[in-house]
Amino acid sequence: xxxxxxxxxxxxxxxxxxxxxxxxxxxxxxxxxxxxxxxxxxxxxxxxxxxxxxxxxxxxxxxxxxxxxxxxxxxxxxxxxxxxxxxxxxxxxxxxxxxxxxxxxxxxxxxxxxxxxxxxxxxxxxxxxxxxxxxxxxxxxxxxxxxxxxxxxxxxxxxxxxxxxxxxxxxxxxxxxxxxxxxxxxxxxxxxxxxxxxxxxxxxxxxxxxxxxxxxxxxxxxxxxxxxxxxxxxxxxxxxxxxxxxxxxxxxxxxxxxxxxxxxxxxxxxxxxxxxxxxxxxxxxxxxxxxxxxxxxxxxxxxxxxxxxxxxxxxxxxxxxxxxxxxxxxxxxxxxxxxxxxxxxxxxxxxxxxxxxxxxxxxxxxxxxxxxxxxxxxxxxxxxxxxxxxxxxxxxxxxxxxxxxxxxxxxxxxxxxxxxxxxxxxxxxxxxxxxxxxxxxxxxxxxxxxxxxxxxxxxxxxxxxxxxxxxxxxxxxxxxxxx
Numbered sequence: 044x045x046x047x048x049x050x051x052x053x054x055x056x057x058x059x060x061x062x063x064x065x066x067x068x069x070x071x072x073x074x075x076x077x078x079x080x081x082x083x084x085x086x087x088x089x090x091x092x093x094x095x096x097x098x099x100x101x102x103x104x105x106x107x108x109x110x111x112x113x114x115x116x117x118x119x120x121x122x123x124x125x126x127x128x129x130x131x132x133x134x135x136x137x138x139x140x141x142x143x144x145x146x147x148x149x150x151x152x153x154x155x156x157x158x159x160x161x162x163x164x165x166x167x168x169x170x171x172x173x174x175x176x177x178x179x180x181x182x183x184x185x186x187x188x189x190x191x192x193x194x195x196x197x198x199x200x201x202x203x204x205x206x207x208x209x210x211x212x213x214x215x216x217x218x219x220x221x222x223x224x225x226x227x228x229x230x231x232x233x234x235x236x237x238x239x240x241x242x243x244x245x246x247x248x249x250x251x252x253x254x255x256x257x258x259x260x261x262x263x264x265x266x267x268x269x270x271x272x273x274x275x276x277x278x279x280x281x282x283x284x285x286x287x288x289x290x291x292x293x294x295x296x297x298x299x300x301x302x303x304x305x306x307x308x309x310x311x312x313x314x315x316x317x318x319x320x321x322x323x324x325x326x327x328x329x330x331x332x333x334x335x336x337x338x339x340x341x342x343x344x345x346x347x348x349x350x351x352x353x354x355x356x357x358x359x360x361x362x363x364x365x366x367x368x369x370x371x372x373x374x375x376x377x378x379x380x381x382x383x384x385x386x387x388x389x390x391x392x393x394x395x396x397x398x399x400x401x402x403x404x405x406x407x408x409x410x411x412x413x414x415x416x417x418x419x420x421x422x423x424x425x426x427x428x429x430x431x432x433x434x435x436x437x438x439x440x441x442x443x444x445x446x447x448x449x450x451x452x453x454x455x456x457x458x459x460x461x462x463x464x465x466x467x468x469x470x471x472x473x474x475x476x477x478x479x480x481x482x483x484x485x486x487x488x489x490x491x492x493x494x495x496x497x498x499x500x501x502x503x504x505x506x507x508x509x510x511x512x513x514x515x516x517x518x519x520x521x522x523x524x525x526x
Contacts, residue, residue: 058388065395070175075437084120114220135180150358159358186224215263320363410515426486
């Protein structure tokens with residue numbers, strides 16, 4: 044490769060990576076999960092210990108509390124305290140973008156790398172755009188990053204390349220302190236080891252290196268403040284019925300454009316992998332994508348992992364597909380690659396600059412005004428036991444700073460005592476909602492504007508409106524008349 048083509052490819056990679064980061068930043072939000080994570084980290088930093096009981100909600104179960112993302116909580120809280128909320132969103136955007144970039148570049152190697160990068164880049168940008176609704180500064184971004192690194196390690200092992208045990212050990216140790224999905228560091232290598240048996244015996248990748256990788260990862264994921272206790276708590280969370288009720292763990296909308304695109308790209312990647320490249324590992328690679336596709340049908344969370352896998356496999360397969368036409372590809376590259384690469388990089392950098400410089404409001408989707416009113420009301424101290432919807436509870440954790448307890452927040456594993464079901468009944472103003480509020484001694488409400496609950500409360504003479512903005516309303520229970 045000439046120096047000009049090398050420079051052009053480097054510029055293209057830099058421009059593409061900048062665009063991926065910019066798209067991630069443009070759609071990265073701070074939602075309830077972001078705020079309860081930061082609130083938890085702030086508590087840890089203030090007390091210099093991990094809380095043994097839930098410090099935020101007055102309805103949570105009275106069980107030992109495990110901090111499932113201690114490193115994420117402390118990192119986000121420290122960033123918020125020293126650099127503001129924008130730094131938290133920027134860090135999450137960089138981590139999420141890094142996951143895409145690793146899957147994108149990890150699939151390209153050798154002389155076919157440029158083709159792999161060119162083919163897989165649109166899938167990266169499309170995946171980011173179609174998944175923008177789920178982008179949130181939370182531990183999940185570290186889970187995506189860990190999975191992308193794991194894809195590269197597993198692929199390296201399956202190609203017969205050496206991977207030192209410290210790599211999976213360190214990956215699992217960091218992952219275990221950043222997000223509960225760290226169990227994938229063991230599950231994926233074990234699944235790949237099992238899937239090698241669908242390949243023809245004379246082309247089968249040895250399973251022992253994959254088992255060794257899983258063993259090192261098993262040791263690494265115990266390096267947490269709780270040792271094996273955190274793993275047991277995560278396994279309990281996975282089996283908890285409240286987890287299945289979360290939106291991310293429910294089936295996708297099978298008629299949505301995003302789902303149809305993902306299915307088409309998955310089937311395309313499976314077809315290309317089955318047809319091109321070394322025969323070793325073909326069937327098992329296809330089987331892995333089929334398993335992830337089935338998992339994504341059951342829970343949207345696995346759709347993110349499937350996207351990363353598809354990007355990785357598309358790049359690999361595209362590079363293999365053009366190998367038989369190397370002479371034609373080389374001639375075209377020699378004539379057009381340098382100019383096209385520089386032109387594309389220029390467009391990408393311009394687009395990235397436009398996305399990054401757009402102003403952001405990180406309190407746009409939370410009841411900042413209503414919460415501040417409850418905290419600093421001119422009507423005197425409002426009653427405690429404040430109600431807010433499930434997705435706003437995390438912000439109240441952050442805003443109240445321990446001065447008040449919240450009704451519910453995004454930590455579903457703490458509310459398997461029926462509170463999640465009661466919260467839904469209140470939020471949707473189902474029959475008996477008023478009695479539920481009384482049973483929890485709730486006398487202050489923060490409701491979403493134009494919600495069913497707001498309409499019901501506004502028509503109930505027992506409640507008095509005190510505050511209203513474009514996002515939320517505050518109601519307080521009127522004192523009962525004597526006698």
